[in-house]
Amino acid sequence: MTSSPGLHLKTVILIVIMVSVAPLGDMFLGKGMKQIGPMPDWAPSKLFDFFFRAFTSPTVWLGIGLLLAFFVAYLVVLSWADYSYVLPASSISTLVVALLARFVLHETVRPLRWAGVAIICLGVFTVGNTHPRTTEH
C-alpha cells in the first residue's frame, strides 16, 4: 500500500467534482435535447438539420462541457486511485441526481428511491474508509 501526501483528500475532492458535474451535464444535455424536440426521421437532410440544431444549442454545449469536465476528473483520479475504489465511490452521484430531481426539477422522489440513495451513501462511506490506492506504481 502506498501513500503520497493528501492522497485521500485529493481523491475525495476529485470524486466530489465528478459526481457534481456529471448529473448537471446530464440535466443540461437532456434539457437542451428536449428543447430541440424528437429526432424527425432517418432522412439525411432532416438528420443533418436535427444535429445542426443540437450542436448550435448553448444548453447542449453546456451539458457537453460539464460531461467533458467529468471525464477529465475521472481520468485524473484514476491516475492514482484504484478502479475498485473510484467505481463504487462515484455512485454517490445518485444522491446528487435525487436532490436535483427534488429541489431543482421539483419532481416527486418516491421513498423507495430515497431508501436506495441512503443505502448507496452507506456503501460509499464503507468504501471511502478503505485506502484509495492498494497497488504500487
Added chain:
Amino acid sequence: MLTAAILYFVIVVPGTCGEMCMSHAMKTVGEVTDFRPHAIVRVIGRAMGTPWFWFGITMMASAFFALIAMLSVAKVSFVFPATALSYAVGTLGGKLFLGERVTPQRWWGVLLVCIGVILVALGKA
C-alpha cells in the same frame, strides 16, 4: 430475448473492461501531481499515446451504444437495476486484472451500492 441478453453482456463486460483499460492507461502515465490545466492536458495527451486508452474508449463507446439500444428494446425499470451488476464485475476486475487489494470492507461497500442502485432504479420506475 437473445438481443437483450447480448446487449446486456456488452453493457456489463466491455463497459467495465473499457473502464479498467482506462484505469490502466492512467496508471502507466503516473500520478497527477500538478493540477494546472496545461499539466493535466499533457498527462491526458500521454495517456492517449498508450494503446490501453484507445481500447478503453472503444469498449466504453460500445457499452454506451448498447445501453441506448437496450433502452429501445427493454424497460428502463429492467435496464438500470441490471447495470448494478457492473459495480461487482468492475470490482472483481480491479482485483483480478489490475492487482488491486479488495478488502472485505470494500466488498461490503460494493454490495451495499449494488442493492442501493437496484432500489433507486425501482423507485424511479
